[in-house]
Amino acid sequence: MAHIHVESMQTAVPTRVALERGRTLPIAVTGLPIAAAELQHRFRAVLYYRDRLEGEAMAQLEQAAWVQDSLSEALADHPKMAGRLWRRHAGGGEGPWDWDVKLCDAGVRLLMASMDTTLTAFLEMEDRESKEPALALWTDVEAKDPEKCSPFVMQLTRFQGGGYAIGACCSLLHTDPLSFINFLKSWARTHAQLRAQNKLVPNQMIKYTRYFRNPGTTTRSLLQTINCLGQTTEMIRDIGDAPGRRALAEACVAQASEKLGVEKPTRFTVLAGDGLGGLNVLRSCAGCDGETTTTPPPPGHLLRDACWQEAGLEEAMLDGYKPVHVSCSIVSPGAEEGIVVVMQAGAGAELLISATVPSRK
Structure with missing residues (x-):
């Protein structure tokens, strides 16, 4: 059975203070209040890339540093992505909670991991879709203290023998999937620009792309299924x-x-x-x-x-390579009702709509 080893957990913070810092974007709820389980409903994207870094340990560490630096730079231009879900009492007193997205520089959780199987073998697995959650690990947003939790998580996972995956998750209450995809494409362009300008500062003491020493505490077997209710x-x-x-x-x-x-x-x-x-x-x-x-x-x-491919994530080049495969999905653990996400597809009246329904027949 394949295993994934989480080597480090970091936070990528914006390189500049945004002018909109502190602004709140309201989440208006009609009907039942937001439940804790709904905070975990999210969009997940996994992009698979090939490269020539097999066995080049220093080059792999440098690549991880590039990912962190470019993500921090991209966040400076997208303050919402570095923000947090926020709750407050309606009207300032006791009673139901009002929810907002607060723009701030809290940053994004960034994981570095490795997989003990090859990229080709993983992509050819018949049950690959059920194992993909390990490439975009998620930590639940706490209902009591949502501002302490990152609603956006990114993960760089290197495969045995070369190649890697970029996995990213974001709460549907925080950002819609199409906006999230547009951010990932913007980050890829920023990554390419920084690489072209060679702006990475080597050997920075504050960068730790690998610091978990005990593999047993951070190794996970890949799950056979995503959840009991698909x-x-x-x-x-x-x-x-x-x-x-x-x-x-x-x-x-x-x-x-x-x-x-x-x-x-x-x-x-x-x-x-x-x-x-x-x-x-x-x-x-x-x-x-x-x-x-x-x-x-x-x-x-x-x-x-x-289809999700229309959003153009397959064109997100990293280090001169396009992804060899892209997987996108709505994840709604335990949901027994439908979830419809309505997204503006452009400047006109066209909408992109995702309708997610429980798969029980």
């Missing part, structure tokens, strides 16, 4: 006006359920940006009939199938 996600593009988002979400859930051959969930949560940087969380019920017939989209909306 989810499947369907990507949909929509061209239409903003009104009717609830009905649009229901139509997407129905279409995803029908195409994936699973029972349509009666309850689902819609996550949609408010156009000003904030997030709207809407609870909804899809007729409560459990049927798998397709619900037509509201007038003025045209739905078509889409």
Whole structure:
């Protein structure tokens, strides 16, 4: 059985103080308040790269330092990605909690790890998808103290014999998947620019890309399954006006359920940006009939199938190489209801919508 060894855990912080530092972006919830489990619903991306660093220990350490430096530089231009989920009492007193995303320089958790199997062997595993969570390890965001937890985690994992994976996770309440993908592409460009300018300062004493001495305490066997209740996600593009988002979400859930051959969930949560940087969380019920017939989209909306590849993450070059494979997924541990994420696909009216439904039939 393959094992992964976590060699270090660090924090990449922005290289500059952002002008928007301290600003808060509201998370407006309609319906039931946000539960602790929902803080763990996240988007995960894993990018696999080949390289020529087999056996070159110093070059591998330098690569890890480059990743940390370029991530810190990219965060300076994207203060939200270095921020934290924040909660406060509604109205300043006792009662339900209000949630925000607070822009700050708290930084991003960065893991360095190694895998005791080759990149080719890992990519050829029949159950690779169930093992990918080990390449983007996640630490739960605590409901009581969310500001102490990073909602964005990145991981560099080197494979035996050369090649590596960049795994990244981000809470859906913090950043939508499309914005997260755009940040990863921006980071890749920043990484290339810094490498071209040779801005890395070698032998910095404060950099520790490997400091766990006891492999037994940080080695994990790869899990056989992601969780006991699986989810499947369907990507949909929509061209239409903003009104009717609830009905649009229901139509997407129905279409995803029908195409994936699973029972349509009666309850689902819609996550949609408010156009000003904030997030709207809407609870909804899809007729409560459990049927798998397709619900037509509201007038003025045209739905078509889409995929994560349309976001262009396959073009994110690192050290002159494009990824040989990219995997993207919505992770919603234990969720028994649907999750719909509505994302603005561009400057026009087109939307990219992901509909995630439990895979129990």
